Amino acid sequence: MSASETLAFGGPAEAGEISSRQGAPSGGGRLTLAAFLHNRRTMSGVGIVALMGLFCFIGPVLYHTNQVTVNLAIINQPPGPGHPLGTDEYGIDVLGRLMVGGQSSLELGFAVGIASTVLGALYGALSGVVGGVGDGILMRIIDTLLAVPLFILLIIVASMFSLSLSVIILILAVLSWPGVARLVRGQVLALRNREFAQAATSMGSTRWGVLFRHMIPNTLGICIVTATFGIADAIYALSALSFLGIGPPPPFTDWGTMLTDGVNNLFNGYWWQVYPPMFALVLVVLAFRQIGDALNDIVSGGQTGRVFARRRRRFGWVPMSTRYE
């Protein structure tokens, strides 16, 4: 057992509710720090996110631009000296705007992804541990929330509060936690009857002890996967909201707002207002989804990274190639 394996994020995780219904081989996957660090796909994703984070948060320190006042003298200028990526329809430097917009997109993504996962995981684990009638009621509440159309909540919350980034974070977190709760509950139901949970109960551990000591740590793997996808989805959702015109007033901006302004000017031929935010947005969303996808492969144990192949070989068992031919 190597030292890195003791740094495990989580224990043995069963495959999710859907895949266990498929009769797929479950379990086996273990989300360790080593598995995370040695996976080509997770690390390339983390690298892209880190670079984007540096660009957005350190960039403005090195590259000073005016991101607040409108300057009509220099609107819609193509890339050139002074403005490496040109200016937008308000005469604001696009490169600097990309950094400021990225800040809000990334902040929102992380906040929503983490908040909804924590909330959903606690609720789902609680529901799974309680079981019986309580579980039934808690899950019908989830069903109800999932069936309420998104727009109603959006419009109502948007008209009740003056919109700021934190309010949008709140709205998106409220909208996205029920899905997580359902997933974690399925996981807990699968784990509840496993030997280690029964052993803990037989040794006098209370329901709550089992919940916090065993269930939540054991679902951490799948929670991290969900949070990663949640970050990507939140950044994507923010861009859709910006397109519909729901968002904080200027000078607030995010990549979605920039894109919306950009596509409105697309037919004027101002390509520099479209492609930079497009590139940034797609790259970051793609990076988070890639991390999530790779982590999911590790957790579900279906397609293991290098670490697993090596470890298995050490035990004298080489996995049969899943390749078809």
Add this chain to the structure above:
Amino acid sequence: MTWYLVRRLAQAIAVVFGVMVLTFILLHMEPGSVARAVLGLKATPARVAIFDHLYGLNKPLYDQFGVYMWQLLHGNFGISYQYQQPVSTLIAQRLPRDALLLGLSTVVALVIGVPTGIYQAVHHNELVDDAVAGTWFTLYSAPDFLEAFLLIALLCVEFHIFQPTFPGGISSVVGVLTDWRALVLPVFVLSINSVANFSQYSRSTAITVLASDYVKVARAKGLPRQLVLTRHVLRNSLLPVITILGLSLPGIVAGAVIAESIFNYPGMGLLFWQSALAHDYPVMLGGTLVIGIATVTGNLLADVVYGVLDPRIRYVSQ
């Protein structure tokens, strides 16, 4: 099985009722009055009072809810404040259009997604796998309004192949189909955005299926590669797709507001969005009801069809 269905149906009705209660409360929490939204800011207090009395808006909330539910049980969805038309008429006009647009794009995504997913599984962990997954994920990650505008710029403005938007005042599904050149782009945009869903699920199932013993047996007894892929792998990889199809039913009913507004396609999404902006409660409640029913029906259908297609799954009544 019968008992299972009865229990699920009872739960479904409870969920739909919960959705209605929640929506009703939420709608009335919204600041601003309906009368002001409909009559305008210059309406006199007397006219506002008449409006409130006419639509029962001055009654207590539980009373209003009771009246609404009673009418609903008689098939009366109420009258839209904004359009002055029965809500059922509005929904009946727009629902088939959305079913056409989103149903068609789901089918296109399915037809592209499942075979490429299996192809990826066969070439699992090779360069092709990464390239195909990368393509679908990029299209999935780009906002749909961006894809729509770029395609319009390329195919309509540059090459004049398709119509960018629908002509105003389209009425029925037949009207939509006669303008099929305008239908191509919205269907295409919506489908390339969701191919990743289908291809990733069928890929991961196909990887498991390919490693299973029955596929090895089929191959060992001499079945040709193509036959094994279609007869064993494809059929088993379709199982998770059924779940996704069931879960996408509410999306088909709810419409796609962004695509609809770009392509001038008056569907449910646009109706819902405009009535939300205009405090048009009857339309929003009616739409919520339809979407809620579609959600629970989709879940139920996915589970039941899954059980019928996969004999390994048996529902035990408790």
